[in-house]
Amino acid sequence: MRNRHIIIPPVSLPILLVIGILFVIVFVFFSSIVMAAFGKLGIPPDVAYALFIFALVGSFLNIPIAEETSYEPVLRVREVRFFGISYPVPFFDWAERRVIIAINVGGALVPVSVSVYEIFRMVHFGQWGLLFNTFLAVIIASLFSHAVARPVRGLGVAMPTFLPPIIAVMLGWLLGDGNPNAVAYISGTLGVLIGADLMNWNRIKNLGAPMVSIGGAGTFDGIFLAGIIAVFLV
Numbered sequence: 001m002r003n004r005h006i007i008i009p010p011v012s013l014p015i016l017l018v019i020g021i022l023f024v025i026v027f028v029f030f031s032s033i034v035m036a037a038f039g040k041l042g043i044p045p046d047v048a049y050a051l052f053i054f055a056l057v058g059s060f061l062n063i064p065i066a067e068e069t070s071y072e073p074v075l076r077v078r079e080v081r082f083f084g085i086s087y088p089v090p091f092f093d094w095a096e097r098r099v100i101i102a103i104n105v106g107g108a109l110v111p112v113s114v115s116v117y118e119i120f121r122m123v124h125f126g127q128w129g130l131l132f133n134t135f136l137a138v139i140i141a142s143l144f145s146h147a148v149a150r151p152v153r154g155l156g157v158a159m160p161t162f163l164p165p166i167i168a169v170m171l172g173w174l175l176g177d178g179n180p181n182a183v184a185y186i187s188g189t190l191g192v193l194i195g196a197d198l199m200n201w202n203r204i205k206n207l208g209a210p211m212v213s214i215g216g217a218g219t220f221d222g223i224f225l226a227g228i229i230a231v232f233l234v
Helices: 014-042 044-058 105-123 127-149 165-175 180-204 223-233
Strands: 062-083 085-104 150-152 156-158 211-214
Touching: 014 044, 014 223, 044 105, 044 156, 062 105, 062 211, 085 105, 105 127, 105 150, 105 211, 105 223, 127 165, 127 180, 150 180, 156 180, 165 180, 165 223, 180 211, 180 223
Parallel strands: 085 211
Antiparallel strands: 062 085, 150 156
């Protein structure tokens, strides 16, 4: 009797088609939400779409901005000879660890640039009251983000996904002064950036990773999503 070998492909063609269709649906849905949010901020559709594509591609780009050094205890072993016999003796020592801190283009630079654009629009139109309210909202959002953010060793700075957008929405309603969308987006974006990342700068270097990227999850990072969700909910 002959041995029969049945070769089963890891993924069949129908499953690949379903995955491809789902990817297109998710892409169209997510891009529509992002463009709708940018449209509510007064950004033209073609510029909004270009920003979305740039954020998507920029999710794979990390720009190093600093290098930090930390020291941590490590367990080492040395040999001790006694009457010609070697004995392993463990002992604690300090090891130097260098951490590169980078900023992600899609997850941090793009939403920050949109926030800066909205701030310059307020200055251009002389909306000084709205500008003051925006800075106040950013301070409140930053303090809140810092309070709920937790640096997790080996993971990064973790925080509840929907809390910052909800706070940003409330700040947009309370301090919007005729433009709640801009206040919600700016406070949501800069609040997470300042409160969760910058205010934890001294703790980031102790996360046990060779590189830490601010906004490293790209378009699915808290910095990017906080502003988008906030504007969409206002």
